[in-house]
Amino acid sequence: LPFRLCCDRLEPMKRLQAYKFQLRPKAGQERLMRRFAGCCRFLWNKALALEKETYAADKKRLGYHALAGKLKDWKKEEDTSFLAEAHSQILQQALKDLDRAYKNFFAKRADFPRFKRKGVHDAFRYPQGFKLDEGNSRIFLPKIGYVRYRNSRKIEGTPKQVTVSLSAGRWFVSIQTEREVPESVHTSQSVVGIDMGIARFATFSDGASIRPLHSFRKHEKKLAKLQRKLAKQVKFSANWQKLRAKIQRLHRTIANVRNDFLHKTTTMISKNHALVVIEDLKVRHMSRSASGTLEVPGKNVRTKAGLNKSILDQGWFEFRRQLEYKLKWLGGKMVVIPPQYTSQTCSHCGCVDRANRPTQAKFKCTACGFEANADHNAALNILAAGHAVSVCGAGRAQAPALKQEPAYGAAR
Template sequence: MQRLQAFKYELMPNGEQQRNMRRFAGACRFVFNKALALQKDRQAQGEKKLSYAAICKALVEWKQQAQTLWLNETPSQALQQSLKDLDRAYSNFFAKRAAFPRFKKKGQRNSFRYPQGCKIDQANSRLFLPKLGWLRYRNSREVLGEIKQITVSHHAGKWFVSIQTEREVAQPVPQGGIVGIDMGIARFATLSDGSFIAPANSFKRHQAGLRKAQQALSRKTKFSNNWKKAKARVQRLHARISNVRKDFLHQATTAISQNHAIVCIEDLKVRNMSKSAAGSAEQPGRNVRAKAGLNKAILDQSWFEFRRQLSYKLAWQGGHLIAVPPRNTSRTCPCCDHVSADNRRTQARFECVACGLDENADVVGAINVLRAGHARLACEVNAEVMASAAGTHRGDLAA
């Protein structure tokens, strides 16, 4: 089977290479914004959207104009990839998968991409990028497979390279059985076998330091040297919070995917669960402060990223992820199937009012998720059997 995988490393460029990378990222941002403005102008005039090929022709004209001759200093492939990103953003918008494309802002998500023309020398921990030359990188692990594209990005004062590869791997055999997982805040993930994973609470642990850094930033004169230093400190803290959370999620999802063949989780709508309760001036919300604290705790757990990583890692291991509706998973007794809000009078304990079952509420939720996953798996198996039988029956009739 084919496996697409990305390997990310920190770059160690010299001063000239850093300046060139900033210029390349700025040129890609300029081309993206200029193309988006052109598309919006055509839309305002009632004309059709330009295709990717037509926009590329416009790019050739921009590179020949006197005021934008500096675009020729940037690799043409990187500029074309920026236009391809815009075309994909429009496709996602029309397919209702994303919002309408927005203009890119300087200093946010600076990056550019090479689809080809790159070389890597892993023995000497260096790679070659067009118009940048050889760059050293922190070689933490081996790059496996054929290189498909390379993305260079800037984050919190550092430059990183992401190498996407493709390789052929043997069909994996899943290890372990089936398990249900209940997501929470006090316990990040509770498994149906009774074990649980404690939360990392990355933002909560760094909240005090981040607040002080943001207060210091607010007291500086904007765009002064001291303001830039204070801003860099805030960015480093945000990067640390993000890195701690990502490392925690990768360790948790790797352990679960390697030890279980089928994982059942709740199909949580995190965006809806973390909506603000402030309301409006005409209809103000209730318990706004408490809901804001709950939203912060929910987003700090990063449940959606946990599910995304679990999905592709299980696929790599030959496993399967089943998402079940979360309705009443914490109110249903797994022994007598009695459903009542009184079964869970506290956040931590589950006490069935019908049969008297006394258990941890998160464990009960994980067991109910597992039961729902079993039911869905049985339905899928029955559907496959019926489809196979129908196909066999049609074949007999044709014979």
């Protein structure tokens, strides 16, 4: 069925967009940035320890306002007086981040907040007080001064906040902007269903497919070799620091290659299709360890570990996140359906049977004899379920019942 997204009246909408650039700080500025990031990390850990202690004693949280009051006292104490050297706003933002992390945990959107380590996600954020000098490719950061950055693209919108972060020895600044843009109408009328997989990164309902990148797999042996060398070095020695920095750069390369692949893929899909239907895959559950416990040990642990590594290497959640906001910007739409039985249902006659999929790649219906690639057949079922949701207005497409319950670890 053809599908067209239309809009009778185009109203302006607010768009939040971040622009990330590499900073080029001087030696003194870099020392200040490391000090400020360390202050935020120390404050996060101290506030988290106080929150856990208070909750264990009184079964209640302090909250942001109570922690902000404690911050004033900590700045005056002799042991923590160094916090006064950092800008007050970045310390307040660290406490707000902790408060948000607790709220996400109680809302079951994230895990319990954890203590931060030095050199892992070092960052601090300015909600105001910064000045952007785009013409001279520099930005003013309070208590640091003007810092030059690699100006690779034009910034659109009004800057709202900036985040300074350290990644593999390099400093970056992320400038979040806000601007009003007219609501878009997608130029295409194409509708597509996408089945995500390991052997094929994405299989489309029109028969096309995208090969996986396997960014981590390509560098896995080199990374393991460097990690074995690191284990033999004296911890915190000069050679240990150099080798650790080399491993961080390799991790950054892996992440950059994967992110580049995902951006190019999602941009291509969002430009060519007005409606995209995908499965609501629970990546966290799918990549859960099968090791079990001492009393009840798991089965096929090594095989499951390899599967988990491949799933996480694909970046399915990031693919969905990028595709969703790019479709929204272009006037398209994403429909998410439940993933149950899409690979065991015949797209030709609707028969549902686990025997329909004799192998990982082959689909052969036991009722009508229809044969196709298993991923392509699943993509057709995903597209049909997406049409049902779009046309009928159902919240979620209903999946048919199986003849018998699938065993744990069986193919979808």
